[in-house]
Amino acid sequence: MKTLSTLTLGTLFASLAPLAHADVKPDPGDYTALPQGTDVVVLYQQNPRGDKVYSGGKKVADNLDLDMTVGVLRLIHFTEFFNTGLTWDPQIVIPFGYQKIGASDSKNSGLGDITFGGTVWTIADLANNEHLGWSAFVTAPTGSDKNQGFALSSNRWAVDFQVGYIKGLTDKITWDVIAETEFYGEQRATDAKKDPLLQLHNHLRYNFTPETYAAVSYRHNWGARETLDHETLATSRSNGTVGFTVATMLGKQVQVLGQLMHDTSVREGVKIDNSLQFRLAYFY
Numbered sequence: 001m002k003t004l005s006t007l008t009l010g011t012l013f014a015s016l017a018p019l020a021h022a023d024v025k026p027d028p029g030d031y032t033a034l035p036q037g038t039d040v041v042v043l044y045q046q047n048p049r050g051d052k053v054y055s056g057g058k059k060v061a062d063n064l065d066l067d068m069t070v071g072v073l074r075l076i077h078f079t080e081f082f083n084t085g086l087t088w089d090p091q092i093v094i095p096f097g098y099q100k101i102g103a104s105d106s107k108n109s110g111l112g113d114i115t116f117g118g119t120v121w122t123i124a125d126l127a128n129n130e131h132l133g134w135s136a137f138v139t140a141p142t143g144s145d146k147n148q149g150f151a152l153s154s155n156r157w158a159v160d161f162q163v164g165y166i167k168g169l170t171d172k173i174t175w176d177v178i179a180e181t182e183f184y185g186e187q188r189a190t191d192a193k194k195d196p197l198l199q200l201h202n203h204l205r206y207n208f209t210p211e212t213y214a215a216v217s218y219r220h221n222w223g224a225r226e227t228l229d230h231e232t233l234a235t236s237r238s239n240g241t242v243g244f245t246v247a248t249m250l251g252k253q254v255q256v257l258g259q260l261m262h263d264t265s266v267r268e269g270v271k272i273d274n275s276l277q278f279r280l281a282y283f284y
Contacts, residue, residue: 026178027257027279028203028215028245031133031164033087033124034078034283041282044072046097048275054266056235065102066270068151070095070112081120090118093137095152110144112152119164129168136161147189156194157185174213176203182224190228195236197224203245211249217261218242224268238267247279255281 034040048068053061073094081088095112117137123130137160143153164178178201184194198221205215219241226234242264247257257279263272 025219026162026164026176026180026201027259028176028205028213028217029166029247031119031131031166031176031178033119033121033126033131033133034089035126036079036087038078039284040074040076040078041284042072042074042076043280044070044074044277045279046070046072046275046277048272050263050270050272052266052271052273053269054271055268057267061103063103064270065100067100067102068097070097070152072096086120086122087124088118088120090116092116097152099151101149104149106149108145108148108150108153110150110153111142112150113139113141113143113154113158115139115160117160119162129166129174131164131166133164134162135164141188154187155189156187159183172207174205174207176205176215177201184224192226192228192233194227195223195225197237198222213245213247215245215247216243217245235268237269238265239263239269240265241272253283255279255283257281 046068047070048066050066051062051064052059053064074091076089076091078087078089080086093115096110097112098107098109100107115137117135119133119135121131121133123132125131139158139160141155141157143150143155146153146155160180160182162178162180164176166174166176168174180199180201182197184196186193199219201217201219203215203217205213207213221237221239223236224234225232225236240263241261243259243261245257245259247255249255259277259279261272261275261277
């Protein structure tokens with residue numbers, strides 16, 4: 001059995017990096033443009049678990065014993081985009097959490113890297129269930145326990161661009177597709193460089209009622225090779241994840257969401273066996 005001792009410290013830290021921005025992955029329905037003037041407060045709880053670590057498609061450890069409890073506060077305001085008539089949603093995303101790695105007997109906790117940005121919609125048609133949004137997010141290196149392998153604290157700037165499209169295929173079935181690319185600055189302590197990351201998110205929703213849906217999801221990402229002094233810390237990713245989501249409205253202002261995600265294939269990083277997410281959104 002391969003143990004954590006076969007990994008260098010740099011490789012371990014790089015393997016946790018894919019978890020650092022989990023809080024901004026788009027969920028089903030996230031690219032719906034709500035009426036201008038709407039405010040949303042969203043609270044997330046995420047619980048990723050994983051044991052196996054892969055590098056270059058090969059398993060390099062199978063006893064990582066990663067256990068995380070992550071909370072996220074997201075504040076969103078829908079308004080007009082600078083007198084253009086278009087809708088946009090400036091927002092801030094604040095992650096915080098606790099991480100334990102049993103194999104190295106390490107524990108980290110605190111604030112994660114804060115993300116801010118928003119989406120501009122060029123199609124915002126609630127009546128016909130069609131939306132097209134263009135997003136930009138900036139993540140600042142604000143996290144605690146920098147350079148100590150804390151997955152929520154990457155100690156580098158990042159800029160993330162997304163384009164999301166929602167289309168009602170029938171009265172009951174809706175398809176969400178989101179393309180994403182993220183660019184990274186140098187790691188501020190080591191000057192390690194990281195290639196851009198490409199991601200594709202697909203959600204197929206079945207709407208039992210206008211207030212309740214279930215969705216199946218598939219996400220895949222590529223790239224994000226990381227190097228230091230021309231030495232590879234992390235090879236390029238080609239990682240896939242499947243998920244199942246159920247969400248419903250409780251009255252007119254509160255939505256609850258539950259989600260289970262599972263990595264189906266991992267070329268680089270920690271394979272997340274199961275990640276539970278619970279989300280509470282308040283609209284006003």
